[in-house]
Amino acid sequence: MSFNLDYVQRAFPQILSYLPVTLAITFSAEILALLSGLGIAMLKRRKIPVVRQIIAVFASYCRAVPTLVQLFVAIFLFPKIVTLIYPADEFGTLIPGIVYAVITLGMNHGSFISEIFGAAFDSIDNGQTEAAYSVGMTKFQTLKRIVLPQAAVVALPNLTSLFLSLVQETSLAAIVGVREITSVGINLADLGYDFLETYIILTLIYEVCSFVFGRIFRTLERRVGAFKYRAAASGKRLYRIPVKEENAQ
């Protein structure tokens, strides 16, 4: 076994120092995705003729084309668009690739998130809204107190798995030239042919990230869904509120 421990000691902090970049890509893409997802979901409900078709084509593009290809298309397309709008000094090519990567990943996930949001809102019975109106709540109050808390419970598990896949998809940004943990790792590995060590380090980092984020989201899910348990505990127990059972066998 030729496991180069010296190299691991040297490379590990070097790779780890780029973890903030990976996390920055992940979080900014996720914020963009949530915003655009909400926007697209709302536009979809309006059913405006041309906008609807554009959204459908965009959703189909996001679903059918590999993320890597989307990244490549974006990284060569966006600078041209920017230059077209703002021709001075080829301005588009001056913007670092990481910005384009974030926009691409964010819009891509936004398309999926819009579907999750749409499904979550559809899952809330109309009677809930009507009941809220009938007790005199305003539209905003209804949304905030009645619809959103219930929709969040439905949407969160799907958002979790989408977020975890986003963490992994940031590794693709390495191929289009963004310096984050994967690309730093690849460079270090190529220098001294320490492939096994490098990729074990990278595997570890990604596994730990997935694990930690998975835990955080599971806590969040429980917190957001807490009103169900609370209602069940404080109510007169006239009926049993179904609690999500894992691996029911």
Place this chain on the structure above:
Amino acid sequence: MSTDFFKPEIIPELVWKIIQAFPLTLILTVCSLILGSLIALGIAVLALRSPKVTRGMANGYIHFIRGIPTLILIYLLYLGFPQFMKGLGVDMSGVDKRVYLVVIFALAISANFAELMRSSYLSVDKGQGEAALAIGMTARQGFKRIVLPQALAVALPSLGNYVIMLFKLTSLGFVVGVVDLMGKTRILINITYGSRRLETYLALAIIYWALCFVLERINKLLITRYTRGRRELADGKAAAK
């Protein structure tokens, strides 16, 4: 703006050139689909067995595979594993790149497949299998004729999505230097010294778009075919009312 800013008219020609590499993408997809299903079957069986150890092992495997980006998995197994085997005195240099890729993609999708197999098996009511035993079928017949078709109907929509996912995943194969759709695109770009990058990648995007559209259609047909039993039952009930 100069005239060679963007030339959409060369895209059809590029599409034709890139699509020549489709057979390899198809082979990679089909082979890893088969191998991945077999691995997933093993994992699902382990996950459904009662001893906690096997269930824990299966869950651990599923979590591990889901937590690692496929790109890293490719590098780890294609570059790291031979180094590991070399340390043990086994030379892996004779193994074809495509074999590596098939195994890697199979591993990458096996976690999702295993989870899908388990959940769709569990979604079929236990009474169905018991009823089959009660009317004298063997356990095997009951599984094959009663449980499996129903589980398949439950699994199909997600299965279709995973197959499309796998198909898109094969685009990562180019990092080890195989000439699939993505690899061919990279070659074409290198030939033209990167002057027509955007057009070439757009051509590739169009190809994936079209092929996924076809896959989605096939999936829809299969879903209609396999949920026929359920729909007939539902119609029958409606008619009886």
